[in-house]
Amino acid sequence: MSESPAEVVRQRGLWFEELRTGVVYRHSPGRTIGEADNTLFSTLTMNPQSLHLDAAFSESTEFGERLVNSLLTMSVLVGLSVGHLTQGTIVANLGFRDATFPAPVRHGDTIYGETVVTGKRLSASRPGQGIVTFEHTARNQHDDVVAVVTRTTLMRCRPEPAGQPESAGQPEPAGRPEPADEPNAEARQENAARQEAEYDAS
DSSP, X not given: OOOOOSOOOOOOOOOGGGOOBTOEEEOSSOEEOOXXXXXXXXXXTTOOOHHHHOHHHXXXXXXXXXXXXXXXXXXXXXXXXXXXXXXXXXXXXXXXXXXXXXXXXXXXXXXXXXXXXXXXXXXXXXXXXXXEEEEXXXXXXXXXEEEEEEEEEEEEOOOOOTTSOOOSOOOXXXXXXXXXXXXXXXXXXXXXXXXXXXXXXX
């Protein structure tokens, strides 16, 4: 029997303090989406759209073939980021917004994901947690953007060492300042605070 290792490194996402604004997090591997994926996702979610399920109908459309369900594309995009950013470090998703699909995804396309942190702040009501906003972007094998979505999350701060008092986390690392002067920034911050309050009450 081999000796116990001196150190164990566990796979995880990033704590609130480790997430940096303005950095592009490029995820790996990509995910090739096949016909079975599209059919199963559409039927599991009770979506009978012919453009996803009916090959004969889809041949008569401007696309000439079935297209991948856009919600599957978005789900894969968010899923690609989990191991890199939020595995074991997220508390909850607070909301999704501004989802766009600039180009269709077809059977056999491979989706690659990348994420930018567009904003972060410590929670005012939940010590040891913070609000982080991600912008996820999906590209296909031709480098065409096929999906973009903004996700607001409640993230865990780095745990304090054993024997140390709990705190609300460390200040945000130096970097690009929060875009408080952007249009609707104040409204978005208020909306995030409202979502946080609603989560507290759930």
